[in-house]
Amino acid sequence: MKFLPLLVASIGFGAAAWPGRQQTQIVIITGDADGNLAPCGCTKPQTGGIKRRIAAVKQFSLPGHTTLLDNGNFVAGTGRQDQIKAQTMAEILGAAGWDAINVGPADARLGMGLLLSMNGLANGKFVASQLQPSPDSGLQQFSVSPPFLVIGVAAQPETVGQPLGQVASPMDDAVKAGIEQAKADNLAPVALLQGTREDSLQLASRFPDLKLISYRSVGSPPEKMEFAGATALVSPGSDGKYLLRMEYRGGKFSNYAAIAFGPQYKDDPTAARQFRNYLTRVRTEKLVEKLPRLSNDAYMGSLACGKCHSTATHVWKASLHTHALATLAARGEDRDPECLPCHVVGLSSSRGFRSPAETPDLAGVGCESCHGPGSAHSASPRNVRIPKVTETACLNCHTSNTSPGFSFPAYWKKIKH
Ligand code: HEC
Ligand code: HEC
Ligand code: HEC
Ligand code: HEC
Numbered sequence: 498m499k500f501l502p503l504l505v506a507s508i509g510f511g512a513a514a515w516p517g518r519q520q521t522q523i524v525i526i527t528g529d530a531d532g533n534l535a536p537c538g539c540t541k542p543q544t545g546g547i548k549r550r551i552a553a554v555k556q557f558s559l560p561g562h563t564t565l566l567d568n569g570n571f572v573a574g575t576g577r578q579d580q581i582k583a584q585t586m587a588e589i590l591g592a593a594g595w596d597a598i599n600v601g602p603a604d605a606r607l608g609m610g611l612l613l614s615m616n617g618l619a620n621g622k623f624v625a626s627q628l629q630p631s632p633d634s635g636l637q638q639f640s641v642s643p644p645f646l647v648i649g650v651a652a653q654p655e656t657v658g659q660p661l662g663q664v665a666s667p668m669d670d671a672v673k674a675g676i677e678q679a680k681a682d683n684l685a686p687v688a689l690l691q692g693t694r695e696d697s698l699q700l701a702s703r704f705p706d707l708k709l710i711s712y713r714s715v716g717s718p719p720e721k722m723e724f725a726g727a728t729a730l731v732s733p734g735s736d737g738k739y740l741l742r743m744e745y746r747g748g749k750f751s752n753y754a755a756i757a758f759g760p761q762y763k764d765d766p767t768a769a770r771q772f773r774n775y776l777t778r779v780r781t782e783k784l785v786e787k788l789p790r791l792s793n794d795a796y797m798g799s800l801a802c803g804k805c806h807s808t809a810t811h812v813w814k815a816s817l818h819t820h821a822l823a824t825l826a827a828r829g830e831d832r833d834p835e836c837l838p839c840h841v842v843g844l845s846s847s848r849g850f851r852s853p854a855e856t857p858d859l860a861g862v863g864c865e866s867c868h869g870p871g872s873a874h875s876a877s878p879r880n881v882r883i884p885k886v887t888e889t890a891c892l893n894c895h896t897s898n899t900s901p902g903f904s905f906p907a908y909w910k911k912i913k914h
Contacts, residue, residue, distance in 0.1 A: 522644055522745040523559055526711050528568025528599070528689070530737030534582055534772065535830075539899040542760045545738035547586065548772055549758035551593045551765035557742050557756070564642055564745075565594060568689045568711050568733065569601030569623075569649070571615075578784055578834060580611055585775040587615035589768050591622070597640035599649035599689035600625040601713075602656035609661050612636070624649030624689070626675055627657060627665035639675050644745070645708075646684040648675035652692030668692075669703065676706050685748065687711075694732065701725035709750055711741075722753035729753075773829065780832040788834055790847040795872035796865050798842070798858025805878065809864070812914035818862035822853065839894040842866050867891070 527550060536546035554565065571586040572579040583604065590598060600623050604612060616623040616635055623636050626648045630638040640647040650668045651657045658665025672688060679686035687709040690697055697712040705726045714732040718739050723730040729750040733741050744752040803810035813819060821840040825831040834844075842859040843849025848870075850859040865871050867890045873881040888905040895903040 520644075520746070521562065523557065523563040524566065524645075524709075524741075524743050524745055524750070525554055525557060525563060526566045526568070526731060526733050526741040526743075527554075527737070527739075528566075528711065528733045529570045529601070529713050529735050530572075530586065531570060531603070531735060532572040532574065532579065532582060533737045534586065534775065536758070540901060545736060545758050547589055547737065548764035548768045549760075549762040550737065550740060551589065551768040552762040553740055553756060553758055554593060555765065556762070557740075564645055565590075565596050566647060566687070566689060566711065567595055567598045568713060569599040569691065570603040570713070571601075572603055572607070575606050575608075577782065577787075578779060580607060581775060581778050581782070583607055583611065583615055584618055585771060585778075587618040589771050591619040592767055592771065593765075595619060595622055596642040597647035597649065597689065598623050599691060600628075600636065600657055601691045602651060602653075602660070605657045605660040607660075609634070612661070625657065625665075626650050626671035627654045627668065628661065628663050639678060641682065641684065644685050645687050646675060646679035646682065648672055648686060648688045650688060650690055650692075652690065652696040656691070668700070672700065672704050672707070676704060680706075685745070694730065697730050697732075698725050701728035701730065704728075708745075708748070717757075718755040720755065722750065776829050776833065779834075784834050785832050785837060786851075788844065790845060790849070792846045793848060794843060794846040794870040795848050796843040796846060796850075796859055796870045797872045797875055798856070799863035799865070800858045801875055802864045802871060805875075806864075809914040812912060813864065816912045818866070818912070821862045822860040839899065843870065846870070848872075862894070866894075 533545055534547050536543035536549065567590060571583045598619055600612065613635060621635060621637065622640065624640045624647055625636045626638055627650055628636060648671060650671050652668055654665035654667060676686045685708045686706060688700065688707050690700065690710050690712045692712055694712055694714060697710040700710055701707060702725060705728060707728045709729040709731065712730065712732045715735045718732055718734040718741060722743065731741050733739050738757055740756050742754050742756060743750050799813065822831055825836050825840050830836050838844045841850035841861060842863040842865050850856050853860045867886050868883050871883060874883050891905060891908065895908070
């Protein structure tokens with residue numbers, strides 16, 4: 498992870514001393530959080546997350562001289578939790594003063610009703626340049642945010658149009674219209690593009706008047722700003738872990754930095770409150786209670802195994818696995834269906850974890866998280882054997898994202914029994 502140096506001191510602010518067009522405008526670009534509201538990964542140092550994003554944005558903004566842009570795709574899915582997340586994200590960006598948010602395919606898939614509620618929460622800042630502008634939709638065709646006019650497009654128009662029940666116009670038509678309006682209003686046209694780097698290169702060659710294109714990419718952002726002719730090409734990367742900050746002055750972008758949200762950014766208090774509200778909604782809407790139970794695997798809890806396996810129980814009790822639910826509870830995330838599967842026993846079974854009160858022996862990572870359901874074995878240990886556990890069992894939970902430092906020999910040593 499790279500933390501590029503910031504050249505804040507070098508910004509040419511003589512505020513009033515400069516003639517208008519020499520004014521430096523700071524541009525901050527985010528996007529494609531893909532549902533990662535909380536910091537990614539379960540190991541320290543965690544990166545990303547919306548609370549840190551807002552703290553970083555505030556640190557790098559200059560009030561009155563900053564444009565905040567987001568390329569959309571707030572969430573990855575369309576379930577109830579995704580809906581709540583998308584609204585939370587819109588509310589957080591709205592409160593933090595975002596100027597324009599592109600409608601990405603993932604946002605469109607949430608449906609027009611939800612998108613409009615998101616647009617309301619974000620102070621009407623969503624832009625969909627390929628949709629028919631209509632007064633009741635409230636979605637802007639372009640976002641005017643001097644010195645910029647922001648165009649929001651998708652390289653495949655149907656990915657945005659179809660889920661919203663509209664025929665979206667071709668990307669080039671929308672970009673052309675945006676550039677014309679920008680010229681008429683003496684603004685600099687910039688495009689938020691749901692498309693690849695290749696798409697952005699082609700777009701820049703067809704529309705050299707575009708000052709900047711922000712495209713979608715996977716992983717971390719490029720270390721440098723790229724230029725196609727005079728058009729700057731940038732991408733904030735995936736999973737909401739980075740922001741891009743650059744300066745616009747005299748018609749040109751410069752002083753680019755891709756900034757990762759490491760732990761040096763303390764949670765923004767307003768965003769933290771909005772995030773707590775999100776967790777409260779997940780809790781009060783009883784999303785854990787509503788989870789489909791796909792199997793009837795008979796779990797019985799670690800306490801029962803302990804009657805016959807004292808050594809293993811002793812080791813387990815001293816391990817962090819025992820506390821896995823407490824770890825979530827300490828953060829208020831103990832009723833979050835996105836976290837519980839790896840932090841309790843048997844969440845997908847009708848006879849698995851429900852709540853600490855109903856199923857106290859299935860809270861945390863237990864014997865059966867690795868060994869599998871053990872009721873039959875407990876009733877008749879010599880007749881029903883427990884299959885051998887291998888490293889594969891660990892990898893269900895210790896993924897490259899949640900446990901990047903995982904190695905079986907080293908980790909097993911800590912809990913060998
Ligand atoms: C059901 C999910 C799950 C499975 C399966 C699982 N773990 Fe874990 N493991 C966790 C969670 C969650 C934590 C963090 C607990 C906490 O800190 O609250 C953890 C923590 C650990 C730790 C503590 C890390 C530390 O920093 O001390 C070790 C060691 C460990 N696991 C080893 C293993 C091994 C070895 C396997 C496979 C044999 C395994 N785990 C299987 C979920 C799992
Ligand atoms: C795919 C399984 C999985 C999911 C889903 C998961 N975790 Fe974890 N979590 C783990 C594992 C494995 C560890 C232990 C990592 C290690 O020590 O290497 C862990 C550890 C943690 C820790 C302890 C970190 C530390 O270093 O002290 C926290 C906090 C945590 N998880 C929070 C969460 C939250 C919040 C969510 C939901 C947003 C979540 N986890 C979802 C598997 C998971
Ligand atoms: C993090 C995963 C994990 C957890 C939790 C866990 N085990 Fe194990 N256990 C293993 C692995 C891996 C082995 C060694 C491989 C094997 O022999 O199956 C093992 C071995 C054993 C063995 C010895 C098997 C043999 O053939 O010698 C027993 C008995 C056992 N575990 C019981 C328990 C009990 C009881 C608990 C809960 C108190 C528990 N385990 C918790 C992963 C786990
Ligand atoms: C009533 C006592 C009893 C209970 C309860 C019990 N076990 Fe066992 N377990 C045994 C005995 C006895 C053996 C040894 C079987 C043999 O070697 O013939 C055994 C063997 C095992 C083994 C080695 C593999 C095998 O099947 O031989 C594992 C792993 C294991 N138990 C895990 C568990 C887990 C996990 C639980 C709780 C879900 C559990 N046991 C509950 C008595 C029990």
